[in-house]
Amino acid sequence: MRRHRRPVSFRAGKLVAAMSRVTVKDVAEKAGVSISTVSRVLTGNAPVSRELHRRVVEAIEELGYRPNALARGLRIRRTAVLGLIVPDIANPFFSQLARVIEQHAHLHGYSILLCNSENSRERELQYFSLLTSQRVDGMMVISSAATHEQLNRFQSNTDAVVLALDRRIPGFRGPWLGADPYPGAYEAVGHLLALGHRRIGIVRGLEGTISSDERFEAIVRAYQDHGLSEDPWVFGGPYSVETGVQAGNALAQLPVEKRPTAVIAASEFSAYGLIQSLHSHGLAVPEDISVVGYDNTAFAELFRPALTVIAQPIERMGERAVEKVLQMMEAAADEPPPPVAPLPGTVRQRPRLAVPVPDETLPTTLVVRQSTGPAPASAALRLA
Amino acid sequence: MRRHRRPVSFRAGKLVAAMSRVTVKDVAEKAGVSISTVSRVLTGNAPVSRELHRRVVEAIEELGYRPNALARGLRIRRTAVLGLIVPDIANPFFSQLARVIEQHAHLHGYSILLCNSENSRERELQYFSLLTSQRVDGMMVISSAATHEQLNRFQSNTDAVVLALDRRIPGFRGPWLGADPYPGAYEAVGHLLALGHRRIGIVRGLEGTISSDERFEAIVRAYQDHGLSEDPWVFGGPYSVETGVQAGNALAQLPVEKRPTAVIAASEFSAYGLIQSLHSHGLAVPEDISVVGYDNTAFAELFRPALTVIAQPIERMGERAVEKVLQMMEAAADEPPPPVAPLPGTVRQRPRLAVPVPDETLPTTLVVRQSTGPAPASAALRLA
DNA sequence: AATCTATCTGAAAACGTTTTCTCCGCGAGC
DNA sequence: GCTCGCGGAGAAAACGTTTTCAGATAGATT
Known part of the structure; x- marks a missing residue:
């Protein structure tokens, strides 16, 4: 249905103080029209005469009327709210991602319901349920620990579209959007080789978690694709400062001729x-050992030495995330209505979309700063 | 009204896949009861016989029913959602604050609608409007730029309680919760004095913004209260890395005998x-110059040298913020209903609460790390 | 046996919107 | 002189809950 007139907007200055809980009925009374007319002015999807339009707008402003989003949502079955589940909003990677997601959501007229799962599977599922209850139009979930069985089961309970973000969830019935660690890793290894490094170590994340394994494998593959044959020195542990500290201690123990002259860490921390x-341990970075980090949050360039990193495309990722969710919503709206009455007792494994939305991968890149430099002279000599 | 039985909870594992958009009616049908009975099981505020209760719970689980929060909110006039307006969620101070706010809100059964004002007054007011439409039960606003007139006008349009957080808004009709910079500043000056420093400079924030002025004045007062009479060296600018850089440049130009041996910065950045x-400029920290920062985010101890800071009580602040909002909501609920029909055309300047909630101040503290140390020998000599 | 409670249940109203349906008036086309 | 279409307005039905109100059943008390 075409819009007949611009719906009335609620700009800052024009509203005037008034009693609370004003409803469309009050507005109608004050303007001397029916509530239908007020609604038409509000939504703009039916013609209203010039004069009545004016009276309604006036009444709205004088009363400081704010439409009730609950009632509207109930009626039109859409809320213009998106749910975002993150493992830890205090982590700069997620907080920067949340920022751009919020920004783009706002741009498209959507709000963000923020859920911090605190890396707990329990809470993640709880939030999934909550967002379903809140009837958000879409969800973006950076999954902590939920299994795909659980998520799939929950997903079939919601009408919202759901996008797995950043962390892949194998088996999850729904699209995924994230970054491919390989391009950045390949660049990083190339960069280090060009600087004369030949022994390049890796500080990887926990074994067994998907994204951690993926990053590690990407680095190893980059390693091989550059023709390095030797098995790299590897240290593993959670993505934390402590892991890095331990890796450093282990590194310092190594005899200098076996010690890597450069290390790629799969985590900023x-x-x-x-x-x-x-x-x-008296080892200078980058003079004695070069270090490549990950993620490229604002702190990477604040740190001394400023950190060379395999950068995740945070901006692009956030932008694409909301675009993708919106696109999924459109697709879902065009979809034929659910296949009428399912047989009683039938567990309906209906996929959210008839035509599945494809996964989407954004490339990582290398950002060179001061934590990487030429391989130390001794190593360079041996090289020559 | 007493609760007769525990309301049914929606635990993770027990829900089973089912078609979407299940309503209380479907549940009632499946369980062979009326919708009233289902509702009673849901809310738990009326007795339901053992047998019917069982059947209802069973039906709920089999259908994967999730109550519609919109309909419920519409009916009971509460949403269990709190709005949070922050200037920039990517700023670690705000993201850490948001984290603990979300955590405590969740603890009390509330969700957080996140609004990132991007330091824009326009957007801040827009969000205020949005949250009103969404009928959130309460708002916490870390104000960027809105004036109290605007906020007051908007506040009288909402039924939500609103708390000014962190940044004071003079003239705003509503309580404020924030930190008092003085205790930390006093400790900081004392700490520096004990280390032998006598010339202590200040890098302050922009002149004219409330919180910036407050911090600066607190430091100056601490300065005086410790008996320092000389006017401190002062450099001003926005709370940014760039301001710090410029301050450093200016500092380096000073003749060494006039140069402060320690500087307190009102911002982490x-x-x-x-x-x-x-x-x-070849000046070592803390050997040549000691530096005290502000805020105590996670980076402060990651930075080298680890930053000595005047610490804001982030945890406590977030916790108190949601407790205070909840307490305000209770108070508002007990309040006599609004003084009936206001005269037509009357702009009702109704205060949100009959008995105003008092402002609340939490103390800052000093956290000593490695960026502060003994005053350099030359200064110490002159002292002796 | 009749009444009185206490406990439970269901029908229906309400919450504040949007939208369908009906109706009205009016100018255009036959 | 009708009908047709169309711009415009209002009444009323829906959306999915909670809650009030009125009954029903059963056990206890007279």
Whole structure:
């Protein structure tokens, strides 16, 4: 249905103080029209005469009327709210991602319901349920620990579209959007080779978690694709400062001729810990050992030495995330209505969309800063 | 009204896949009861016989029913949602604050609608309007730029309680919760004095913004209360890395006998910039110059040298914020209903609460790390 | 045996919107 | 002189809950 007139907007200055809980009925009374007319002015999807339109707008402003989003949502079955489930909003990667997601959602007229799962599977599922109850139009979930069985089961209970973000959830019935660690890793290895490094170590994340394994494998593959044959020195642990510290300690123990002259850390925090630890062992970065980190949050360039990183495309990722969710919503809206009455007792495994939305991968890149430099002279000599 | 039985909870594992958009009616049908009975099981505020209760719970689980929060909110006039307006969620101070706010809100059964005002007054007011439409039960606003007139006008349009957080809004008709910079500042000056420093400079924030002025005045007062008479060296600018860098440059120009041996920065970022800049001028921290920062986010201890800071009580602040909002909501609920029909055309300046909620101040503290140390020997000598 | 409670249940109203349906008036086309 | 279509307005039905109100059943008390 075409819009006949611009719906009335609620700009800042024009509203005037008034009693609370004003309803469309009050507005109608004040304007001397029916509530239908007020609604038409509000939504703009039916013609209203010039004069009545004016009276309604006036009444709205004088009463400080704010439409009740609950009632509207109930009626039109859409809320213009998106749910975002993140493992830890205090983590700069997620908080920066949340920022751009919020920004783009706002741009499209959507609000964000923020859920911090605190890395708990229990809470993640709880939030999934909550968002379903709140009837959000879409969800973006950066999954902590939920299994795909659980998520799939929950997903079939909701009408919202759901996008797995950043962390892949194998088996999950729904699209995924994230970054491919390989391009950045390939660049990183190339960069280090060009600087004369030949022994390049890796500080990886926990074994067994998907995204951690993926990053590690990408680095190893980059390693091989550059023709390095030797098995790299590897240290593993959670993505934390502590892991980096331990890696540094282990590194310092190694005889200098076996010690990597460069290390790629799969986490920003491990990189910080690593550098600190190396420092405390009298090893300078990048003079003695070069370090490549991950993620490229604002702190990477604040840190001394400023951290060379395999950068995730945070901006692009947030932008694409909301675009993708919106696109999924459109597709879902065009879809034929659900296949009428399912047989009683039948567990309906209806896929959210008839035509499945494809996964989407954004490339990582290398951002060179000061934590990487030429391989130390001794190594360079041996090279020559 | 007493609760007769525990309302049915929606635990993770027990829900089973089913078609979407299940309503209380479907549940009632499946269980062979009326919708009233289902509702009673849901809310738990009326007795339901053992047998019917069982059947209803069973039906709920089999259908994967999730109550519609919109309909419920519409009916009971509460949403269990709190709005949070922050200037920039990517700023670690705000993201850490948001984290603990979300955590405590969740603890009390509330969700958080996140609004990132991007430091824009326009958007802040827009969000205020939005949250009103969404009928959130309460708002916490860390105000960027809105004036109290605007906020007051908007506030009288909402039924939600609203708390000004962190940044004071003079003239705003509503309580404020924030930190008092003085205790931390007093400790900081004392700490520096004990280390032998006598010339202590200040990198302050922009002149004219409330919280910036407050911090500055607190530091100056601490200065005086410790008996320092000389006017401190002062550099001003926005709370940014760049300001710190410029301050460092200015500092480096000073003749050494006039140069402060310690600097207190009113912002974490200024402190980082300052240290970087001093470094680039060949001045070591803390050997040549000690630096005290602000805020105590996670980065402060990651940074090298780890930053001594005047710490804001982030945890406590977030916790108190939601407790206070909840308490305000209770008070508002007990309040006599609004004084009936206001005269037509009357602008009702109704205060949100009959008995105003008092402002609340939490103390800052000093956290000593490595960026502060004994005053350099030359200064110490002159002292002796 | 009749009444009185206490406990439980269901029908229906309400919450504040949007939208369908009906109706009205009016100018255009036959 | 009708009908047709169309711009415009209002009444009323829906959306999915909670809650009030009125009954029903059963056990206890007279």
